[in-house]
Amino acid sequence: MSLKALRQAKGWSQAELARISDLSERTIQRIESGRPASLEAVKALATSFDLSSEAMQNRLAAPTAAVGLPPARTIWSPLRWHGLTALGLIAVVFGLGQRFDADTRLAAGTAMLGLASWLLHLAVCLYVRDRRSAPTP
Known part of the structure; x- marks a missing residue:
C-alpha cells in the first residue's frame, strides 16, 4: 500500500498528513509522486501511521504500478x-x-x-x- 493509499485510508488530506507528521505538504507530494523519502521523513510518517520505520520504508519502496497507479510519464x-x-x-x-x-x-x-x-x-x-x-x- 502506497503512502497515498495509507493517507486516503485514514481520510487525511495531504495538508492534514503534513501537519500530523510535521513535514511540509510539498514533501508529502514528492513522496507520493514516487521520489525517495529522507530517513527523517520516513520516521515521521511511520510515527504518524503507527508503523515501524522499516515497514514504512518497505511501503514507500513498493512500485506504484503494484498499487494500480498509472506511471507518471509514458513512452x-x-x-x-x-x-x-x-x-x-x-x-x-x-x-x-x-x-x-x-x-x-x-x-x-x-x-x-x-x-x-x-x-x-x-x-x-x-x-x-x-x-x-x-x-x-
Missing part, C-alpha cells in the same frame, strides 16, 4: 512534444522555401536533415530517461 510523452516540434520545423523550412523561391528539393533536404537531428535528439532523451529510471545495483 508517448516525449514523442508527442518531439513530434510537434518536428512538424513545426518542417512547416517553417517549407514556408521559407516558398517565400524565397527556393528549389523544393533543397527545402525537402533541409527538412530531412532537421528531422534526422530531431530523431537523434529523441533517441538520446529516451536513452537518458531509461538510464535514470533503471535500478542501480
Whole structure:
C-alpha cells in the first residue's frame, strides 16, 4: 500500500498528513509522486501511521504500478512534444522555401536533415530517461 493509499485510508488530506507528521505538504507530494523519502521523513510518517520505520520504508519502496497507479510519464510523452516540434520545423523550412523561391528539393533536404537531428535528439532523451529510471545495483 502506497503512502497515498495509507493517507486516503485514514481520510487525511495531504495538508492534514503534513501537519500530523510535521513535514511540509510539498514533501508529502514528492513522496507520493514516487521520489525517495529522507530517513527523517520516513520516521515521521511511520510515527504518524503507527508503523515501524522499516515497514514504512518497505511501503514507500513498493512500485506504484503494484498499487494500480498509472506511471507518471509514458513512452508517448516525449514523442508527442518531439513530434510537434518536428512538424513545426518542417512547416517553417517549407514556408521559407516558398517565400524565397527556393528549389523544393533543397527545402525537402533541409527538412530531412532537421528531422534526422530531431530523431537523434529523441533517441538520446529516451536513452537518458531509461538510464535514470533503471535500478542501480
